[in-house]
Amino acid sequence: MRSIVEFASSVWSAYKVGLIYDLERVQKRATKLISSCRKYNYKERLMYLKLPTLKFRRARGDMIEVYKILHGFYDKDIVPSLPRSNYLATRGHSLKLLHVRSHYDLKKIFFLF
Numbered sequence: 001m002r003s004i005v006e007f008a009s010s011v012w013s014a015y016k017v018g019l020i021y022d023l024e025r026v027q028k029r030a031t032k033l034i035s036s037c038r039k040y041n042y043k044e045r046l047m048y049l050k051l052p053t054l055k056f057r058r059a060r061g062d063m064i065e066v067y068k069i070l071h072g073f074y075d076k077d078i079v080p081s082l083p084r085s086n087y088l089a090t091r092g093h094s095l096k097l098l099h100v101r102s103h104y105d106l107k108k109i110f111f112l113f
């Protein structure tokens with residue numbers, strides 16, 4: 001079930017509340033199918049089965065993809081370059097990303113803008 005729900009999550013990630021709820025509902029139903037978990041509520045079932053929420057899994061997957069891009073695990077010609085911050089007045093490291101503010105939702109929900 002998890003492989004179907006998380007397929008291509010690095011390309012498309014649900015950002016609307018309704019879509020996130022629909023994806024999470026699939027996992028809720030799947031955990032209810034286990035007979036020993038039926039008596040628990042959803043959060044208790046996740047703890048019993050030692051599963052994270054799908055929202056957490058998507059965020060973790062996004063962080064893994066950013067790490068792979070920044071450390072050169074992919075071909076440089078295919079992967080987009082992520083803008084890095086040049087501001088060196090504070091403590092940190094050379095891998096800080098530049099945060100670009102946007103007024104349009106299109107840029108807020110897409111990874112590469």
